[in-house]
Amino acid sequence: KQEVTQIPAALSVPEGENLVLNCSFTDSAIYNLQWFRQDPGKGLTSLLLIQSSQREQTSGRLNASLDKSSGRSTLYIAASQPGDSATYLCAVRGETSGSRLTFGEGTQLTVNP
Amino acid sequence: DGGITQSPKYLFRKEGQNVTLSCEQNLNHDAMYWYRQDPGQGLRLIYYSQIVNDFQKGDIAEGYSVSREKKESFPLTVTSAQKNPTAFYLCASRRDTQLNTEAFFGQGTRLTVV
Numbered sequence: 725k726q727e728v729t730q731i732p733a734a735l736s737v738p739e740g741e742n743l744v745l746n747c748s749f750t751d752s753a754i755y756n757l758q759w760f761r762q763d764p765g766k767g768l769t770s771l772l773l774i775q776s777s778q779r780e781q782t783s784g785r786l787n788a789s790l791d792k793s794s795g796r797s798t799l800y801i802a803a804s805q806p807g808d809s810a811t812y813l814c815a816v817r818g819e820t821s822g823s824r825l826t827f828g829e830g831t832q833l834t835v836n837p
Numbered sequence: 838d839g840g841i842t843q844s845p846k847y848l849f850r851k852e853g854q855n856v857t858l859s860c861e862q863n864l865n866h867d868a869m870y871w872y873r874q875d876p877g878q879g880l881r882l883i884y885y886s887q888i889v890n891d892f893q894k895g896d897i898a899e900g901y902s903v904s905r906e907k908k909e910s911f912p913l914t915v916t917s918a919q920k921n922p923t924a925f926y927l928c929a930s931r932r933d934t935q936l937n938t939e940a941f942f943g944q945g946t947r948l949t950v951v
Contacts, residue, residue: 827879
């Protein structure tokens with residue numbers, strides 16, 4: 725059964741710092757991995773989708789990498805801002821799990837002004 | 838605007854009552870999903886549907902029921918058999934289950950048992 729782990733569970737940084745969020749998964753047979761952002765009491769906003777054949781995806785100050793063979797992904801946030809404060813979740817779509825996504829528990833990020 | 842609409846945003850249920858959460862999408866997506874989110878836990882899949890008039894149980898389907906009579910609608914009923922229904926419920930959709938497409942989420946419904 726696929727398991728997804730996100731470390732750290734919480735992270736607090738000063739504004740302007742570059743930071744990395746980690747996501748690991750136990751079964752490397754995946755179709756893709758997706759990073760989401762969730763603000764308190766809100767739904768999930770899709771940030772980046774990486775296909776299994778890709779190594780990285782970039783959107784603005786965000787860069788996500790994927791090392792499928794080692795079961796790891798990182799989300800890099802450059803020049804963090806207070807508006808980046810949110811919970812970040814990763815989810816994988818496994819080759820043996822059909823249409824479903826398996827989520828990690830998220831990293832709660834606080835960027836202090 | 839295209840997107841996924843969940844209603845209501847907040848819902849209160851008395852013990853023993855059934856309640857239905859609405860999820861509508863105008864994205865012309867084939868697949869739709871219901872997840873439950875509890876504090877300190879990741880999202881858990883309740884039910885999903887890949888096509889109209891068909892749906893499958895997820896990991897925590899007990900005490901829930903769904904229907905998919907129209908492509909754009911996937912309502913979730915929380916029955917009295919669900920012993921701990923207080924949670925945040927999220928609906929999602931995906932364009933095509935055969936392709937590696939993004940999943941998009943609604944804004945959620947917070948259900949509280951009173």
